[in-house]
Amino acid sequence: MKKYTHIDDIDNINSWIEEAKEIKANPLKNIALGKNKTLGxxxxxxxxxxxxxxxxxxLxxxxxxxxMNVSGDAWGIEFEDGTVMNGTTAEHIKEAAAVVSQYCDVIAVRAFPSLTDKEKDESEQVLNSFVKYASVPIVNMESAISHPLQGLTDALTISENSTKKRPKVVLSWAPHVKALPHAVANSFTQAMQKMDVEFVIANPEGYNLNSEITKNTRITHNQNEAFKDADFVYTKNWSSYDDYGQVLNTDPNWMITKEKIDEAKFMHCLPxxxxxxxxxxxxxxxxxxxIEQANNRTYAAQLVLKKILEDL
Amino acid sequence: MKKYTHIDDIDNINSWIEEAKEIKANPLKNIALGKNKTLGxxxxxxxxxxxxxxxxxxLxxxxxxxxMNVSGDAWGIEFEDGTVMNGTTAEHIKEAAAVVSQYCDVIAVRAFPSLTDKEKDESEQVLNSFVKYASVPIVNMESAISHPLQGLTDALTISENSTKKRPKVVLSWAPHVKALPHAVANSFTQAMQKMDVEFVIANPEGYNLNSEITKNTRITHNQNEAFKDADFVYTKNWSSYDDYGQVLNTDPNWMITKEKIDEAKFMHCLPxxxxxxxxxxxxxxxxxxxIEQANNRTYAAQLVLKKILEDL
Amino acid sequence: MKKYTHIDDIDNINSWIEEAKEIKANPLKNIALGKNKTLGxxxxxxxxxxxxxxxxxxLxxxxxxxxMNVSGDAWGIEFEDGTVMNGTTAEHIKEAAAVVSQYCDVIAVRAFPSLTDKEKDESEQVLNSFVKYASVPIVNMESAISHPLQGLTDALTISENSTKKRPKVVLSWAPHVKALPHAVANSFTQAMQKMDVEFVIANPEGYNLNSEITKNTRITHNQNEAFKDADFVYTKNWSSYDDYGQVLNTDPNWMITKEKIDEAKFMHCLPxxxxxxxxxxxxxxxxxxxIEQANNRTYAAQLVLKKILEDL
Known part of the structure; x- marks a missing residue:
C-alpha cells in the first residue's frame, strides 16, 4: 500500500477487519517487519x-x-505555491516533505481544518501537500476532513461487538461548546457505507454533513426515531457544514442518555x-x-503500517 | 509490585537499597525483562x-x-466527578487513564501541587485518579505531596556514602525566591524514618512540615545546632505548610555554607x-x-520498574 | 574523538568524506556499535x-x-559563574551538564546566538559550558557561531557532485526578512578552506563575515562576477557582522535566480x-x-557519532 489517507484506501473492509483481528490476537507476530524502519x-x-x-x-x-510537534519544534511551514515568503512561514512544504522523507520510511501527519474556509479545508492542503511532495508513504492521523484510522477502528469495533448479521448503526450528532471538525463523522459514514449494516445519521436541522459524503445514507432530524432498535449509537459533535464551521445549536436535548439509547452499545472516538x-x-x-475503541486504534494503525511496510 | 506512589510502597528499605546497588553495579543485567513493554x-x-x-x-x-507533555501535546484533563464539561477541559481522567492503559504497560506521572488549596493537594487528585482509573501500574514521578523516586534515591545515596553504622542526617530548609512544594521534603523525611539514622529537621518558625508526616522526628529552628556533628546535610526549600503555600521567610542566614556544614556531605535533589x-x-x-544523587535516580527508577515488571 | 564542536575537530577532511560515503553506502553496517548507548x-x-x-x-x-526541548520541558538554565540565582533561571549549567552526563553517553546541543551581544556570542557560552561541565562527549547541533555538522555535510555533498578536480565554489549572501546567525556561513567557509576548491564569498558591503574566519578567502561585493564559471553556488543569508546582528540590506537583486547561476549547482542548508x-x-x-544535502545530514552526523562511539 502506497498511502493511507482516506477510507477509500481500504480495498476490502471485511478482509481488513479480519486481518486487524488477527493482529490484535497476536500483536507482536510481525515485529521483524519494521526492523530499522522509521515512522515520523x-x-x-x-x-x-x-x-x-x-x-x-x-513498536x-x-x-x-x-x-515531532511541527509548530513548536520546527519552523512555520508554507503551503501556497509561488509565494514570496517574506512573512511568518520559514520553510516550504516542498522542502519540508522531501526532507523528512530522507529520514523516515513512513510519514504520519495530523493537521486539523481551519473551519473558516470550506474550500481550503476540502482541498486537504496539508495532507495532500505531504502526499505530493514526500517520497515515502503518508498516513493520515486526522486531516481537515478525514480520520480514516478512526473509521477503520470503528468498523473493527462494530464487527467485534455485533451479535447480528446486519446490525443497526446510528451516527448521532450531540451538543458541544466549541466548533468541531467533520473528519470523524465523515470517515465513520464512509466506513459504514462499506459495511453490511443498517446505517442512519441523526442530526439537528442545519447540521447535515457534506452530501457528497453522506450520499444516499438516511438522515433524520429525529434522534429518538433513529435510536429505535439501534444496536450501536456512535456519537460525535460537529459544527455546521452548510453554515460552515458555525455552532448553530447547543440544545442539551441532543445529549446522549442511558434512557435514550436503551440496550444499544455506545461509541465515541474520544476525547x-x-x-x-x-x-x-x-x-x-x-x-x-x-475504551475498547481506543484500544483498537493500535490495531487499525498497525494494520495500515503493516500493509505499507509489506509494500516498501 | 502493583504501583509505586509513596515511600510506604517500599516494604523493606534495606533490601531495596541492596537491590538498587546490585542494579547499579550491573545495570543491563535485566535488559530482557522489559522487552516489548512500554512505559508511558x-x-x-x-x-x-x-x-x-x-x-x-x-531503556x-x-x-x-x-x-508526553500532557498539557502541550494532548487535551486539558478534567479530574472532578460529575462535572458538566462545558469549560476548558476536554477529556475526563476516567477516559484518559483508561485509554493510556491500553497503550502502555506502566504509566509514570508527574503532577505538581497548586500550593493554593491544601485539601485538594493532599487528596493527590491527579495521581490518585490515575491509580483509580488506569488498569496498569502507576509510578509517581513527583506528585502534589510525594516524590518517592527521589526519596528512594536519597536513601541509596546515604547508604553508599555512610561511614558510620548510624549517621546523623539533617534535613535543612533553605531560602528561595519562589513558593515550592513539600513533596521532596516529605518523601525524604519518610525515607529517613525507615532507616537506621539519627534524623533531625531544621527549619525556621512557620515552616514545620505536616506533622502527620514528621510524626516524632525532632524539629529544630536552630540550624547551627542541628548541623553539629552532622554526617549528611540534605537541603531543600519549601513553602509554609501551616500558612499554606506562602513564602514567609527568605532570610539568607539559612543559606547553606561550607563553614556551616563543615565535614558533612551535602545533598540536594536539584535543580x-x-x-x-x-x-x-x-x-x-x-x-x-x-551529581551522584542525580545518577542514582536512574537506579531507583530501575529498581521500581523492575519490581513492577516482575509482577506484570 | 572526544567532541565535535567545530570544523577544526575534523583532522583530515578528505578521509572523513570518504568514510561518510562508505557509511552512506551501507548505513546499518555499524548498528552494533551504539547498542545500549544513549544520545541526548x-x-x-x-x-x-x-x-x-x-x-x-x-538509530x-x-x-x-x-x-529534550530544554526551554519548554525543563528549567531555565544559568550560564554565568558566581551568580546569585534569585531571578528566572532555576538550574546552573554546572549541575545540568553534569547531571545529563549521567544519563547520556553523548550529548548533542543546539543553542543559537543572541545576535545582540557579539562578545558573548563569540564566547560560545552555552556550547562551551557543556564541553566544560559535561563528563561525556559533546556534539554541536548549531551553536552561536558554528554549525559543523552542516559544514561536514556540505563538504560531502560537494565531493559527491563535483565533476572537476578543483571546482569553483561560491558562498553567496542573499536577502532575508529577519536577522540570521553566521554559524552556517562560518562553518561552510572553514570547511571549504580545508578542501581543494576555488572558494569565493560574495556579499554586499557591510556584510563581510568575521575576518578571523574568512582569513585570506577572496571576498567580493559583485555577485555576478563571483558566479562566473561557478560549479557550486552555496547561498545563505546572514545579518551584518560588523554592525552586529543588524539587517542593513534586503536588496532583492541579491536573490538567487536560475539566470544568474546558469549551470552551477545550487546549495542551501534549509529552511x-x-x-x-x-x-x-x-x-x-x-x-x-x-534535498540531497539534507539527506547527507544523516551521514555526517553518523560519521561523527561513530568516531565518538569508537573512542568511548
Missing part, C-alpha cells in the same frame, strides 16, 4: 490516542517512531465532554465501548 | 532529571519509553539555585553528593 | 533537519536517542524562504542539491 509522526495539532496508539503500533512492528455530549451514566456503564 | 511518561510539569533518568531506567530494562539555597563553595567541593 | 539531544531552539537526521543517525548506529532568498525556478530545477 508529525503533529500540527494536539493528540493523545493517535499519538500513543500509532507509536505503539509502530509492535519493530519500527522506530520519531515524534468526550461528559454531561455535555453524553451523560456519565452511559460512559460508566457496560454499554460503553469507548 | 506523562508530564503535567517541567522535568529534567526525572524525565531523563526514568527513560534511561526503562536499561529493555522497555520502550513514550514521553538548585546557587548562592540562594547554597553557596558555590559547597556545590563545587568534594562534600557535594548532588 | 538538547534543543534550546527550533529544529527540523538536525532534530530528525541526528536521531536517524543514532542507524543502534543508539537510543532521547530528545529557505522561496522567492526571497532564491526563486522557485532554482529550487524546482535539477540544479538544486538541497
Amino acid at each position: 509522526l508529525l503533529f500540527f495539532n494536539s493528540s493523545l490516542r493517535t499519538r500513543l496508539s500509532t507509536q505503539k503500533a509502530a 509492535n512492528l519493530g519500527m522506530n517512531p520519531i515524534v 468526550v465532554r461528559r454531561n455535555v455530549v453524553v451523560e456519565d451514566a452511559v460512559l460508566d456503564s457496560d454499554s460503553s465501548l469507548v | 511518561l506523562l508530564f503535567f510539569n517541567s522535568s529534567l532529571r526525572t524525565r531523563l533518568s526514568t527513560q534511561k531506567a526503562a 536499561n530494562l529493555g522497555m520502550n519509553p513514550i514521553v 538548585v539555585r546557587r548562592n540562594v539555597v547554597v553557596e558555590d563553595a559547597v556545590l563545587d567541593s568534594d562534600s557535594s553528593l548532588v | 539531544l538538547l534543543f534550546f531552539n527550533s529544529s527540523l533537519r538536525t532534530r530528525l537526521s541526528t536521531q536517524k543517525a543514532a 542507524n548506529l543502534g543508539m537510543n536517542p532521547i530528545v 529557505v524562504r522561496r522567492n526571497v532568498v532564491v526563486e522557485d525556478a532554482v529550487l524546482d530545477s535539477d540544479s538544486s542539491l538541497v
Whole structure:
C-alpha cells in the first residue's frame, strides 16, 4: 500500500477487519517487519490516542517512531505555491516533505481544518501537500476532513461487538461548546457505507454533513426515531457544514442518555465532554465501548503500517 | 509490585537499597525483562532529571519509553466527578487513564501541587485518579505531596556514602525566591524514618512540615545546632505548610555554607539555585553528593520498574 | 574523538568524506556499535533537519536517542559563574551538564546566538559550558557561531557532485526578512578552506563575515562576477557582522535566480524562504542539491557519532 489517507484506501473492509483481528490476537507476530524502519509522526495539532496508539503500533512492528510537534519544534511551514515568503512561514512544504522523507520510511501527519474556509479545508492542503511532495508513504492521523484510522477502528469495533448479521448503526450528532471538525463523522459514514449494516445519521436541522459524503445514507432530524432498535449509537459533535464551521445549536436535548439509547452499545472516538455530549451514566456503564475503541486504534494503525511496510 | 506512589510502597528499605546497588553495579543485567513493554511518561510539569533518568531506567530494562507533555501535546484533563464539561477541559481522567492503559504497560506521572488549596493537594487528585482509573501500574514521578523516586534515591545515596553504622542526617530548609512544594521534603523525611539514622529537621518558625508526616522526628529552628556533628546535610526549600503555600521567610542566614556544614556531605535533589539555597563553595567541593544523587535516580527508577515488571 | 564542536575537530577532511560515503553506502553496517548507548539531544531552539537526521543517525548506529526541548520541558538554565540565582533561571549549567552526563553517553546541543551581544556570542557560552561541565562527549547541533555538522555535510555533498578536480565554489549572501546567525556561513567557509576548491564569498558591503574566519578567502561585493564559471553556488543569508546582528540590506537583486547561476549547482542548508532568498525556478530545477544535502545530514552526523562511539 502506497498511502493511507482516506477510507477509500481500504480495498476490502471485511478482509481488513479480519486481518486487524488477527493482529490484535497476536500483536507482536510481525515485529521483524519494521526492523530499522522509521515512522515520523508529525503533529500540527494536539493528540493523545493517535499519538500513543500509532507509536505503539509502530513498536509492535519493530519500527522506530520519531515524534515531532511541527509548530513548536520546527519552523512555520508554507503551503501556497509561488509565494514570496517574506512573512511568518520559514520553510516550504516542498522542502519540508522531501526532507523528512530522507529520514523516515513512513510519514504520519495530523493537521486539523481551519473551519473558516470550506474550500481550503476540502482541498486537504496539508495532507495532500505531504502526499505530493514526500517520497515515502503518508498516513493520515486526522486531516481537515478525514480520520480514516478512526473509521477503520470503528468498523473493527462494530464487527467485534455485533451479535447480528446486519446490525443497526446510528451516527448521532450531540451538543458541544466549541466548533468541531467533520473528519470523524465523515470517515465513520464512509466506513459504514462499506459495511453490511443498517446505517442512519441523526442530526439537528442545519447540521447535515457534506452530501457528497453522506450520499444516499438516511438522515433524520429525529434522534429518538433513529435510536429505535439501534444496536450501536456512535456519537460525535460537529459544527455546521452548510453554515460552515458555525455552532448553530447547543440544545442539551441532543445529549446522549442511558434512557435514550436503551440496550444499544455506545461509541465515541474520544476525547468526550461528559454531561455535555453524553451523560456519565452511559460512559460508566457496560454499554460503553469507548475504551475498547481506543484500544483498537493500535490495531487499525498497525494494520495500515503493516500493509505499507509489506509494500516498501 | 502493583504501583509505586509513596515511600510506604517500599516494604523493606534495606533490601531495596541492596537491590538498587546490585542494579547499579550491573545495570543491563535485566535488559530482557522489559522487552516489548512500554512505559508511558506523562508530564503535567517541567522535568529534567526525572524525565531523563526514568527513560534511561526503562531503556536499561529493555522497555520502550513514550514521553508526553500532557498539557502541550494532548487535551486539558478534567479530574472532578460529575462535572458538566462545558469549560476548558476536554477529556475526563476516567477516559484518559483508561485509554493510556491500553497503550502502555506502566504509566509514570508527574503532577505538581497548586500550593493554593491544601485539601485538594493532599487528596493527590491527579495521581490518585490515575491509580483509580488506569488498569496498569502507576509510578509517581513527583506528585502534589510525594516524590518517592527521589526519596528512594536519597536513601541509596546515604547508604553508599555512610561511614558510620548510624549517621546523623539533617534535613535543612533553605531560602528561595519562589513558593515550592513539600513533596521532596516529605518523601525524604519518610525515607529517613525507615532507616537506621539519627534524623533531625531544621527549619525556621512557620515552616514545620505536616506533622502527620514528621510524626516524632525532632524539629529544630536552630540550624547551627542541628548541623553539629552532622554526617549528611540534605537541603531543600519549601513553602509554609501551616500558612499554606506562602513564602514567609527568605532570610539568607539559612543559606547553606561550607563553614556551616563543615565535614558533612551535602545533598540536594536539584535543580538548585546557587548562592540562594547554597553557596558555590559547597556545590563545587568534594562534600557535594548532588551529581551522584542525580545518577542514582536512574537506579531507583530501575529498581521500581523492575519490581513492577516482575509482577506484570 | 572526544567532541565535535567545530570544523577544526575534523583532522583530515578528505578521509572523513570518504568514510561518510562508505557509511552512506551501507548505513546499518555499524548498528552494533551504539547498542545500549544513549544520545541526548538538547534543543534550546527550533529544529527540523538536525532534530530528525541526528536521531536517524543514532538509530542507524543502534543508539537510543532521547530528545529534550530544554526551554519548554525543563528549567531555565544559568550560564554565568558566581551568580546569585534569585531571578528566572532555576538550574546552573554546572549541575545540568553534569547531571545529563549521567544519563547520556553523548550529548548533542543546539543553542543559537543572541545576535545582540557579539562578545558573548563569540564566547560560545552555552556550547562551551557543556564541553566544560559535561563528563561525556559533546556534539554541536548549531551553536552561536558554528554549525559543523552542516559544514561536514556540505563538504560531502560537494565531493559527491563535483565533476572537476578543483571546482569553483561560491558562498553567496542573499536577502532575508529577519536577522540570521553566521554559524552556517562560518562553518561552510572553514570547511571549504580545508578542501581543494576555488572558494569565493560574495556579499554586499557591510556584510563581510568575521575576518578571523574568512582569513585570506577572496571576498567580493559583485555577485555576478563571483558566479562566473561557478560549479557550486552555496547561498545563505546572514545579518551584518560588523554592525552586529543588524539587517542593513534586503536588496532583492541579491536573490538567487536560475539566470544568474546558469549551470552551477545550487546549495542551501534549509529552511529557505522561496522567492526571497532564491526563486522557485532554482529550487524546482535539477540544479538544486538541497534535498540531497539534507539527506547527507544523516551521514555526517553518523560519521561523527561513530568516531565518538569508537573512542568511548
